[in-house]
Amino acid sequence: MRVRARFTKLGKVRFVSHRDLARIWERALRRADLPVAYSGGFSPRPRFHFGLALSVAHESWAEYLDVDLVDDIDEDTLASLTERFSAVLPMGVDCTAVAVVPSIGGISLQEAVTSSTWSIGLDGGSLDDAAAAVDALLDAQSVFITRERKGKTVNDDIRPYVRSLSLDRSQVGCDRADCAGAGCEHVPDDPGVVLRAEIGTQPRTLRPAELIGALGPMWRERRVVRLAQWIDHEDGRQEPLALPAGPLPWLRTETCAT
Amino acid sequence: MSSVWPRLEPLLSRVERPARYIGCEDGAQTPVHAPHKAAWLLIYPDTYEVGLPNQGLQILYEILNERDDAVAERTYAPWTDLESELRTHRVPLFSLENHLPAGSFDVLGFNLAAELTYTNLLNCVDLAGVPVRVEERREEHPLVIAGGHCTYNPEPLADFVDAFVLGDGEEVVSEINEVVADWKRSGRTEGSRVQVLRRLASVPGVYVPSMYAVTYDGPRLVAIEPRYPDVPARIEKRTIASLEDWPYPRQQLVPLTEVVHDRLNVEVFRGCTRGCRFCQAGMITRPVRERSAEQVRSMVADGLRRSGYDEVALTSLSTADFSGIEAVVGGIMGLDDNITVALPSLRVDAFTVGLAAQLQKARRAGLTFAPEAGTWRMRQVINKLIREEDLYAAVDGAFSSGWRRVKLYFLTGLPTETDEDTLGITELARNCVAIGQRHQKGTSVTVSVGGFVPKPFTPFQWFGQNTVSELERKINLLRNDARKSRGVQLRWHDPKATLIEGLMSRGDRRVGAVIEEVWRNGGTFQEWTEHFRLDRWVDALANAGLSADWYVHRHRTEDEALPWDHVSAGLHKDFLWQDWRDALDAVGLPDCRWTPCYDCGACTGYGIEHVVASAVPPAGGSQGTGQDLSVGHVVPVSLLGRRAAPSEPVEVGST
Known part of the structure; x- marks a missing residue:
């Protein structure tokens, strides 16, 4: 049986690396006392798989983990897992949803996910400067950047990866997944420039830092938050695992983020 | 006090491994500060990765936070990249729990486990915004206190540390806290700093260097004596009678980022005989x-x-000697197949390997043994009474049970060491490779060689340490010999760093000027090869008019005043001197738990005896010493739970 968990990475834990997060989950899975499958060999490791990596210092409302279990678990146990995982994860890493997913024939999360939505805070210019930069990038047929790949410097056209890009002038700054919209109380005093971007992840992902670089040399990233990951299908797109509807009053992130 | 987090956060994106500065570990406390609570910042003066696992710091952290009149937070030495950001942006050293400025605490409490961290202590004090020298501190500055093994020669840091604490911290930390909390409640008024230090000087186990006068005769130290009648002439270490009464840490810190010894650690005994x-x-x-x-x-x-965690280490100075070892192993193996048990200080014998085989069902990557010296004569000198056949049996056991690598630790530069003794190291290693080849092809044995540094309160405290060139010569002998030996891989420590470790191990108060100058010239993280530079130390010694020969390479005499004579680890100096003479005669001294008492002073001085869980000698018999345990001995041990009175010795080994 394969179980998929969705979780956050918010606040101080944003400085934890992907590798460290894997170790944190490894311990959490043992503490949650689940019948986790182990790899064989000299160093047996629990069998779990992350989706796309998140850069150190970036935050997220939508990280995913698939865990293979040796025994099936019942509905009640499944329903209790979000709470059980959160209790054994550090502040800022909260499990927000859990579901059973097909383990045979299912493709890996990393292959399945086709795009991510980001909130990208920027320093280095005014709202108008940002609007101009966004328009210039969207108007371009192709936008080449140089980046390192497998030790080689390559020139890549990143324009096809930018599915949407806009300056968030209305709901600036609030990136909570359960944002109440009008009247939202989480807007910071000085949100500065905040972009909303949907970035393609296939065949390889475009990193937010690379997108910022493509906007121009003056821009420096502030708060960067992944809001969602998406899987395309014929009728549109869906999240690997959606959040439960409504506000998330049990989130512990506020205490660690401050 | 307000958090520096908003100022720190933007800097963290620019430094390596920022997760080590955020706190948030499992087991981390959320201390609430209050005017009646003494606030401690416990500091390990090395990187987070090295310092976080330190059990001593974690024990004090919990004991203090359990008190109503104390709070404790932690910090570690920021790596050079963050240090430079902090200095550029004028952000002080901070605590990890509430990210409060270090200077706002009442106590900066350092754990000193290695001499090469001394310059980091000065750097941390400076980053806290506190004057590095004791005499420049005022009432608004925290008290700088240090504990840990290095405090048995406190003198090199005497100008920078307000108070040293000797021995086990579990009890004395509360006594110190009461003095500090009083000081805080009284408002830390003008002139109160010297009073609080005077009070601390009368707490048993606490040494306040500014209360003592040092006299010299040329390069020779004459005496270190109290300036006031109420200040003790001799400071005895603190010893807790029962480890059982202190089951700490109860909530070991589980870091979010990888550290050394990243596993559960449970201390099974303290002390070693x-x-x-x-x-x-x-x-x-x-x-x-x-x-x-x-x-x-x-x-x-x-x-x-x-x-x-899926790994637990049973820690002590020689865990296979734990008398409850088999009962504990049986208990742990029943818990979970995927749990690995580490025995970090393996004794060299087949029993130990059998134990390790039982414990490490999976992951048999490498086993490490520490014969310490290459010949039996040399091992008698250092009293590491391992016979060659014990080592070979252990190595044979390891390779036949599926371990693929064996690592051997040795010291070089030991008293009376000849080239024959030195080359005995590679000889032993070659024989181990040959044993391994009976079981596997391409066996390799890694030999790790460290230069010996004589330490205070050991029989070798009078020994003149080998010079850098002598150690280099010995290492070259080994390198040439190892090159000819298939399967022997040699690693060695830098003799230059060994010299400086020796300087601080046995230096006196005048060495403080050298430490300060090296720190002022940027010499932090000296235990990290990439940051160690001998020339800084050589220059600073010359500027201070001091000689490494005098402090490090000279043999000391019996009547000489030692810089640590005014502190006491409970050991009689005449016992140590006799043991030194025995060493020079290559006479070994068997484990005193199974022989009559040698009266070293450690038990009698504190009215405590060796407290063991079983009257039967540890499984595995003589444990490589060749000592005959088959006949009954009357030995002065107390049994846990039913402590024998000294007049009722326990019959041992008669079953």
Whole structure:
């Protein structure tokens, strides 16, 4: 049986690396006392798989983990897992949803996910400067950047990866997944420039830092938050695992983020 | 006090491994500060990765936070990249729990486990915004206190540390806290700093260097004496009678980022009676105090459940000597197949390998043994009484049970060492490779060689350390010999760093000027090869008019005043001197738990005896010493739970 968990990475834990997060989950899975499958060999490791990596210092409302279990678990146990995982994860890493997913024939999360939505805070210019930069990038047929790949410097056209890009002038700054919209109380005093971007992840992902670089040399990233990951299908797109509807009053992130 | 987090956060994106500065570990406390609570910042003056696992710091952290009149937070030395950001942006050193400025605490409490961290202590004090020298501090500055093994020669840091604490911290930390909390409640008024230090000087186990006058005669130290009648002439270390009463840490910190010894650690006993003459830890932590097997089992089970670790280390100076070892091992193996048990200080014998085989079902990557010297004569000198056949049996056991690598630790530059002794190291290693080849092709044995540094309160405290060139010569002998030996891989420590470790191990108060100058010239993280530079030390010694020959390479005489004579680890100086003479005669001294008492002073001085969980000698018999345990001995041990009165010795080994 394969179980998929969705979780956050918010606040101080944003400085934890992907590798460290894997170790944190490894311990959490043992503490949650689940019948986790182990790899064989000299160093047996629990069998779990992350989706796309998140850069150190970036935050997220939508990280995913698939865990293979040796025994099936019942509905009640499944329903209790979000709470059980959160209790054994550090502040800022909260499990927000859990579901059973097909383990045979299912493709890996990393292959399945086709795009991510980001909130990208920027320093280095005014709202108008940002609007101009966004328009210039969207108007371009192709936008080449140089980046390192497998030790080689390559020139890549990143324009096809930018599915949407806009300056968030209305709901600036609030990136909570359960944002109440009008009247939202989480807007910071000085949100500065905040972009909303949907970035393609296939065949390889475009990193937010690379997108910022493509906007121009003056821009420096502030708060960067992944809001969602998406899987395309014929009728549109869906999240690997959606959040439960409504506000998330049990989130512990506020205490660690401050 | 307000958090520096908003100012720190933007800097963290620019530094390596920022997760080490955020706190948030499992087991981290959320202390609430208050005017009546003394606020401690516990500091390990090395990187987070090295310092976080330190059990001493974690024990004090919990004990203090359990008190109503104390709070404790932690910090570690920021790496050079963050240090430079902090200095550029004028952000002070901060605590990890609430990210409060270090200077706003009442106490900066350092754990000193290695001499090469001394310059980091100065750097941390400076980053806290506190003057590095004791005499420049005022009432608004925290008290700088240090504990840990290095405090058995406190003198090199005497100008920078307000108070040193000797020995076990579990009890004395509360006594110090009461003095500090009083000081805080009284408003730390003008002139109160010297009073609080005077009060601390009368707490047993606490040494306040500014209350003592030092006299010299040329390069020679004459005496270190109290300036006031109420200040003790001799400071005795603190010793807790029962480890069982202190089952700490109860909630070991589980870091979010990888650290050294990243596993559950459970201390099974403190102290050691083996009497290895080079080993300061074994001498200064006597007597032996064991936990019961039952308590160890429950600490392991609770700790694994709470932490999610899949590895537990049973820690002590020689864990296979723990008298409850088999009971504990049986208990742990019943818990979970995927749990690995580490025995970090393996004894060299087949029993130990059998034990390790039982414990490490999976992951048999490497086993490490520490014969310490290459010939039997040399091992008698250092009193590490391992016979060659014990080592070969252990190595044979390791390779036949599926371990693929064996690592051997040795010291070079030992007293009376000849080239034959030195080359005995590679000889032993070659024989181990040959044994391994009976079981596997391409066997390799890694030999790790360190230069010997004589330490205070050991029989070798009078020995003149080998010079850098002598150590380099010996290492070259080994390198040439190892090159000719298939399967022997040699690693060695830099003799230059060994020299400086020696300088601080046995230096006196005048060495402080050298430490300060090296720090002022940027010499931090000296135990990190990439940051160590000998020329800084050589220049600073010259500027201070001091000589490395005098402090490091000179043999000391029996009548000479030693810089640590005014502190006491409980050991009689005449016992140590006799042991030194015995060493020079290559006479070994068997484990005192199974022989009559040698009156080293550690037990009698504190009215405590070796406290063991079983009257039967540890499984595995003589443990490589060749000592005959088959006949009954009357030995002065107390049994946990039913402590024998000194007049009722326990019959041992008669079953």
